[in-house]
Amino acid sequence: SVPGTKVELTVSCRNLLDMDTFSKSDPVVVLFVQVSGSSEWKEFGRTEVIDNTLNPDFVRKFILDYYFEEKQNLRFDVPPGYHSVFFGAQDFLGQAFVALGEVIGSQRGRLERPLTGVPGKRCGTILLLAEELSNCRDIVTMQLCANKLDKKDFFGKSDPFLVFYRSNEDGTFTICHKTEVVKNTLNPVWQPFTIPVRALCNGDYDRTVKIDVYDWDRDGSHDFIGEFATSYRELSRAQSQFTVYEVLNPRKKCKKKKYVNSGTVTLLSFSVESEFTFVDYIRGGTQLNFTVAIDFTASNGLPSQPTSLHYASPYQLSAYALALKAVGEIIQDYDSDKLFPAYGFGAKVPPDGKISHQFPLNNNVENPSCAGIEGVLESYLQSLRTVQLYGPTNFAPVINQVARTAAQVTDGSQYHVLLIITDGVISDMLQTKEAIVTASSLPMSIIIVGVGPAEFEAMEELDGDEVRLSSRGRYAERDIVQFVPFRDYVDNSGNQVLSMARLAKDVLAEIPEQLLSYMKTRDIKPRRADPE
Numbered sequence: 001s002v003p004g005t006k007v008e009l010t011v012s013c014r015n016l017l018d019m020d021t022f023s024k025s026d027p028v029v030v031l032f033v034q035v036s037g038s039s040e041w042k043e044f045g046r047t048e049v050i051d052n053t054l055n056p057d058f059v060r061k062f063i064l065d066y067y068f069e070e071k072q073n074l075r076f077d078v079p080p081g082y083h084s085v086f087f088g089a090q091d092f093l094g095q096a097f098v099a100l101g102e103v104i105g106s107q108r109g110r111l112e113r114p115l116t117g118v119p120g121k122r123c124g125t126i127l128l129l130a131e132e133l134s135n136c137r138d139i140v141t142m143q144l145c146a147n148k149l150d151k152k153d154f155f156g157k158s159d160p161f162l163v164f165y166r167s168n169e170d171g172t173f174t175i176c177h178k179t180e181v182v183k184n185t186l187n188p189v190w191q192p193f194t195i196p197v198r199a200l201c202n203g204d205y206d207r208t209v210k211i212d213v214y215d216w217d218r219d220g221s222h223d224f225i226g227e228f229a230t231s232y233r234e235l236s237r238a239q240s241q242f243t244v245y246e247v248l249n250p251r252k253k254c255k256k257k258k259y260v261n262s263g264t265v266t267l268l269s270f271s272v273e274s275e276f277t278f279v280d281y282i283r284g285g286t287q288l289n290f291t292v293a294i295d296f297t298a299s300n301g302l303p304s305q306p307t308s309l310h311y312a313s314p315y316q317l318s319a320y321a322l323a324l325k326a327v328g329e330i331i332q333d334y335d336s337d338k339l340f341p342a343y344g345f346g347a348k349v350p351p352d353g354k355i356s357h358q359f360p361l362n363n364n365v366e367n368p369s370c371a372g373i374e375g376v377l378e379s380y381l382q383s384l385r386t387v388q389l390y391g392p393t394n395f396a397p398v399i400n401q402v403a404r405t406a407a408q409v410t411d412g413s414q415y416h417v418l419l420i421i422t423d424g425v426i427s428d429m430l431q432t433k434e435a436i437v438t439a440s441s442l443p444m445s446i447i448i449v450g451v452g453p454a455e456f457e458a459m460e461e462l463d464g465d466e467v468r469l470s471s472r473g474r475y476a477e478r479d480i481v482q483f484v485p486f487r488d489y490v491d492n493s494g495n496q497v498l499s500m501a502r503l504a505k506d507v508l509a510e511i512p513e514q515l516l517s518y519m520k521t522r523d524i525k526p527r528r529a530d531p532e
Contacts, residue, residue, distance in 0.1 A: 003276065005105065008131045009062040011047055012116070013078060015124035016054040017093050025093060026051045027078055029126070031062050034073035037502070041075055052485070054124070064100060066132070068278060069508035071330050072100040078115060082159065094123030100434055101333035103130040109283050132283075137275040140200065142235065142267060143192040144179070149247065149263035151186060152215035152223040160188045161217040162265070166201055167208040176200060181216040192269065197232065205233040213247050213265065225249065226262035238270040276526055278512035281519060283527035287414050288334040289405075292376055293398040294320060294361070295345035295381070295422035297391045300452070303384045309423055309452045310384055319451040321377055323421050323486050327449065328373035330504045331417060339369040342376045343398055347387040355390055357397040359383075391428030395420060399435040400444065406442040412524035415515050416444040423452040424459050433471040436462060440469075440476035447507050447513045453484040459483040478517045482510045 011029050018027045024368045028049040032041040047058035066072070088161040094115030103111045109130040115123035142164065161181040165173035176199045182188035201207045210232050215223040226247035237243060246261040253259050274280075282288075301308030303318075310317040317325065332338055344359040360368030361379035363386075370376040399418065406416045426432060436446065448463075450456045462469065463483040469476040489503035519526075 003415050005132060005279065006068045007064050007066040007279070009064065009103070010129040010131070011057070011076070012055075012057045012060070012127040012129075013124060014055050014112075014127065015122075015162050016056075016078065017113075017118060017121055017123050018054060019093065024052045025094060026055050027053065027056050027484060029058060030077045030079065032075040032077065033064075034075070035217050036070060044074075046523075050305075066104070066279070067101060068512050069330065069505045071333075071504065074100055074411050076128075078123075078126070084168065092118060092513065094118055096126045099128070099130065099333050101330070103128045104279055105334045105336070107285075125348070129456070132277060132279045135399045137193055137277060138197040138272050139275060140197055140232075140235075140270065140272050141192055141194045142238075142270045143190065144265055144267055145187070145189040146263055146265045147187050147217075149186045149188075149213065150225050150249070152225060156184050157186050158223075158225065159183045160185070161214055161216055161222075162190065163212045163214060164195075165210040166199065167210065167213070171507060173210055183216075188515070189268075197272070201232040205236075206231050210233070211245075225253075228265065235267060235270055236272065237485070238267040243267040243311065253524070258447070276516070276519065278515060279413070280333065280526040281515065284528065286412060286515075286526070287336055288331065289416045289420045290328070290331050290335050290340050291398075291402050291416065291421045292324065292328070292342040292417060293358075293395075294324070294341055294342070294344050294380060295346060295393060295394045295420070296344040296387055296389050297423070297425070297455060298389045299391070299393070299425045300423050302389070310389075312381070319486060319490075320421050321380065321488075323451060324376060324380070324419075324451045325373060327419055327447065327507050328376065330508055332373055340371050340373070341368045342370050342379055342384055343368060343401075344387065345395075345398055346389070346391050346393050347383075348390045349387050353388065357394045358401055359387070385428075393422065393425050394428040394431070395422075395426060396428050396431035396435040399425070399432065399439060402444060403439040403442055404437065406439070406444040410443060412443065412519055412522065413527075414443060415518070416442075417447065417511065419442065419447045419449065420457075421449045421451060424450040424454040424456045426458050429458055430471070432462065433469060436469055436481060437471040437474050437476045440452075440478050443515075443518050444480060445511050445513075446481045448481065448485065449486055449503075449507065453487065455487055456483065459485075478514065478521065479510075480514055482507060482514075 006380045014024055016027055026049055028047055031044045033043055045062055047060045048499045050056040075097050092351055095117045096113040096115050098113055111128045112125050114125050149158055149160055153239050159369040162179040164177040167173055177195050179190040180502045213225040215225055226249040227246055228245040245263055245265045247263045249262045300310050303310040305311060309319045342361040343358045348518045349356045349359045361383045362370055370379050402416050402418045448459050450459050462481050463481045464481055484507050
């Protein structure tokens with residue numbers, strides 16, 4: 001996701017345990033963040049202490065950087081209000097574990113979780129509200145003109161231009177925009193220009209915006225004509241009417257009794273466009289639907305042999321199972337029903353030994369969905385015992401299958417992600433390219449994880465990062481394929497967890513952009529989360 005997506009978490013608790021004998025508890029919430037790829041927790045921050053309540057609504061918020069492709073584990077501890085920082089275990093009011101993605105993925109960005117950790121007691125609940133700090137995503141377009149500005153040049157009229165400054169917290173000003181110079185006129189009309197709201201006021205609509213009017217001089221010693229002040233909120237009112245500002249020169253004002261102004265500036269037009277984000281769509285109710293397809297072709301090696309990519313020892317998962325677990329655990333936070341259709345391809349399937357390129361791993365043609373990633377893993381291991389690895393390696397059937405589902409709902413409320421795990425030896429390259437080019441106009445993305453030692457040139461070509469994928473002269477409307485070679489993430493020391501975090505990150509990093517590109521080309525706006 002775009003780095004720098006900031007999410008603000010608001011915390012409340014309900015029905016906390018009452019620990020104080022004389023009055024109610026004085027709660028505080030401490031947030032710990034799990035260090036990526038390790039089991040270590042670091043304190044991130046704490047709310048204020050609220051005295052004497054079992055239902056606190058905390059004012060102090062946590063502002064976190066949010067990355068879609070990482071599993072960001074959070075732990076909320078509720079010690080009693082510490083008038084001392086060291087609280088004894090006996091006074092502990094509970095804790096909750098949650099991934100940031102789960103909060104964002106829940107309806108309207110609100111999640112309620114039971115607090116646990118005090119044996120035999122009901123500890124109440126913690127309520128979390130996630131809001132992206134997003135007014136900074138807006139982009140403003142405005143146009144200004146001026147009338148009867150002071151004449152500054154000895155020959156001819158003035159050559160006016162405007163300079164915009166945003167005010168900082170400490171009262172200083174930072175330049176944020178300069179218009180072009182309009183030559184030889186006291187009544188200039190400047191070209192419309194666009195500027196991010198962030199640059200104009202850092203998202204604070206009432207912060208002062210100062211505008212200076214200058215007369216341009218070739219030698220750079222521009223003459224000051226005058227100034228005026230406004231705010232984003234005031235500027236935005238111009239959507240309905242012209243706003244006229246008096247340009248004042250403080251020095252002239254002091255000197256001349258009769259001084260009125262040095263001209264006026266009129267705001268002719270002002271419009272705001274939102275740059276929608278991935279979070280906007282997820283909060284507006286867009287569901288991610290996750291489908292898994294696993295390569296059961298003979299090139300993987302016999303599952304009973306340690307050299308096989310499907311071989312699982314009592315001590316560790318197979319390469320396929322590892323890849324499935326790593327990627328699946330991240331994406332399942334965004335899939336509301338946690339039901340994943342899962343298929344195998346390239347095997348001879350019982351009872352009659354027919355070759356299939358899309359057999360359900362759970363053996364249920366009517367309903368190929370498995371419950372959670374654990375369910376997919378279970379069905380995968382079951383299939384390994386019953387089917388015969390064979391060939392060829394055809395991707396197109398399963399891509400077309402997901403595409404058919406994706407084509408049924410194209411209003412932006414459903415988005416499909418197909419995860420293909422393969423050893424990369426592909427037999428139907430032409431049909432696969434055709435399938436991907438067709439799918440590129442649908443609400444779907446394809447992730448290919450390559451396992452094993454093969455050279456994955458064909459997969460790189462499908463990825464389309466370097467060269468846009470085409471088939472029979474048709475180009476893919478957008479890039480929807482992300483390929484990653486699994487071996488790059490499995491480190492020699494066998495500490496697979498660190499590499500899993502990096503794998504999931506690299507695999508999922510493109511999905512927010514791919515989803516946004518679909519929505520943008522279809523002009524689909526996020527549904528507003530229903531107000532309370």
